[in-house]
Amino acid sequence: MTVPTLLVLDADPLPRLGRLTGRVRIEHADASTLAERLPHADVLLVWDFTSHAVREAWPGEGPRPRWVHTASAGVDHLLGPELAASDTVVTNARGIFDRPIAEYVAALVLAFAKDLPRTLEFQRERTWRHRETRRVAGTRAVVVGSGPIGRAIAGTLTALGVTTALVGRAERTGVHGPDDLDRLIAGADWVISAAPLTDRTRGMFDARRFGVMQPSAHFVNVGRGQLVVEEALAEALRRRWIAGAALDVFAAEPLAPDSPLWEVPGLVVSPHMSGDTVGWRDELADQFVELYELWAAGRPLVNVVDKQRGYVPGH
């Protein structure tokens, strides 16, 4: 048996693949060399999860990797029509980001409730300005996205005493279907977007949805930027349709220095970091190594993406 070729679409720092050393032929590619190298690879590791190069470079016919793994939860950046139609298996980093993102959302919810951004502003002005803040326990949240990340967010908010509803693609036990969404967000203090980006979810947070929310509501997006119509959110904040928002993801990343989003009143902008806690890259590499062991042994992979739906289905 020949040694399999593992092609890595790289980003700094390189993945630490430990015990795979010597057992695979590891080749590296960047956006400019990916198309040329893909036909010779058995496995593709999309380590640069910010790149859209796979969509463009994926071969229409002929030899191609039998398995593609992405070091991310979302797969929208690589899942073009040819890859979706092929028999190549796609896996993702399901599980790595759940708890970190849940904590990040809790941090934002509590920061808004306790008015922390304004406290820091007053501190800069050396101004002592007492305000009344909000109690988080007893408030209501809606989490859109019922995968592991959405469920972890719901679990953490529930632990803080927040009554939390999950909304998914289809109704099932403990999860509301899309038909309940408008009713739920109309009564929510916190609307959390943690859905995968698919044709069904693109632009789902638009002017109409922000209009449905309460003036005291806050919106947080930790899913994908294109879930949100960014201009509609900016307008909703300027008109005070809602009280505040936080975006960790954007339609175009990194956010350009001249984007108007940086200065929208009541908007917190962060650089796509909600899931990235110390050691995350090593966790991602370890997860790939474990999947590789399954693949090399001919056993079924886990975290397999449903390429029609655009995410890993499951409870």
Place this chain on the structure above:
Amino acid sequence: MTVPTLLVLDADPLPRLGRLTGRVRIEHADASTLAERLPHADVLLVWDFTSHAVREAWPGEGPRPRWVHTASAGVDHLLGPELAASDTVVTNARGIFDRPIAEYVAALVLAFAKDLPRTLEFQRERTWRHRETRRVAGTRAVVVGSGPIGRAIAGTLTALGVTTALVGRAERTGVHGPDDLDRLIAGADWVISAAPLTDRTRGMFDARRFGVMQPSAHFVNVGRGQLVVEEALAEALRRRWIAGAALDVFAAEPLAPDSPLWEVPGLVVSPHMSGDTVGWRDELADQFVELYELWAAGRPLVNVVDKQRGYVPGH
């Protein structure tokens, strides 16, 4: 029986005493009139919990209120030696601030873990700067103060997966004694100060204690300003003995505009608001009305302060 006289040391807005209307003679005082009116009052409600007027105005001998209630958890601002030695009963607002302060501490812990203050700085500079953040679950906290506020803080941090130790005046089940303090803070990621201000606790967070903490540790004070040697904390932050801190309370409040504390690197300054959620003043007034009903019926009061110790003892 004559109608009792209730003297209120006022602050804006006045307390809403609802069903007491007509059942007591309500008189109002400020710092300048308190001494003159105290001898004629049966009950004193210290509504202006920022005032130190009671310490100064309390009569040494002769007629005086039989009961003093303060709309605060701390009693250090009113408990002078004459009042402590008298047979006047002192009660406090135990119970009102527990959950709000616990949420406030959780907000600060999560904000530090997720580097939120720096995110807001980068946003002002329109700078996209990805960082790795910390996972809160699995970290260690020490909460100094084992009353209802300290216990609520411990409960909320525990719900976020933080391993939390409580330190109180004496060792008991679930609570460490003072002998364990230095060992515990030496291993803590988060050191939370929520103790009452007494002769034993004044200045307990000094240069030596900040020196014992880890360079990655954060310190939060929601107790009383004088628990902390402020210059020592500022120096510890400047020298990076610890990673960050948040003060909601200060030796002198409001913090003067020219205080150096406003600009200490890594220090979050907030205006003594951690317990003050929307509706808190009405909750404080309702709590006093309920205590008054007990007092008027000749039944034992609750929330009775041990005037030697300086707090309400109990589990």
